[in-house]
Amino acid sequence: EPEVTQTPSHQVTQMGQEVILRCVPISNHLYFYWYRQILGQKVEFLVSFYNNEISEKSEIFDDQFSVERPDGSNFTLKIRSTKLEDSAMYFCASSEAQPRAESGANVLTFGAGSRLTVL
């Protein structure tokens, strides 16, 4: 079964360092997302990406965050200068169809996540 692949599975970094989290979405999917989940809290939307541009972002996704699709397969999330409060599990997700489609193609498939620990 196709899956979303994320690397690294766990990254420990010092406050102020740059971090890049990588994702390989499912190959025929066109819509890509990053969500995060702080330990013990809800899953929160960060950003959605379609056609090589950001389609929507949350208030969490400030200037310290950026996303990129550098080639035909990878989708990356960069945090420029990490803060303690950036410690969380970061989930990449992808979907086949545009979000309004009332079909299974609308469904997000999540990767296993990248746990980021900022010290």
Next chain:
Amino acid sequence: QKEVEQNSGPLSVPEGAIASLNCTYSDRGSQSFFWYRQYSGKSPELIMFIYSNGDKEDGRFTAQLNKASQYVSLLIRDSQPSDSATYLCAVKGNTGFQKLVFGTGTRLLVSP
């Protein structure tokens, strides 16, 4: 503020019983509703989605949607210990590239 609310639990049921998980949402324009299961330290895994009022069944799972009451529920029949997890309700609006808004999840414990 668009919100999705769930009772955090834990909801404890014996093996073989029916577990009933509930979710309410505040955005009346929401059109798509999803139930995800999340084991501790793992990613959300889709169980079911529902778009229309009424019931939708898939194996041991039944999703129920009442848009007038802004209420969606998940029933798990013949609950198994392996169903013990946190169940996340997620809601998506119907305009543009609306984000998926998650509830905090309900922790389900199924005892043997």
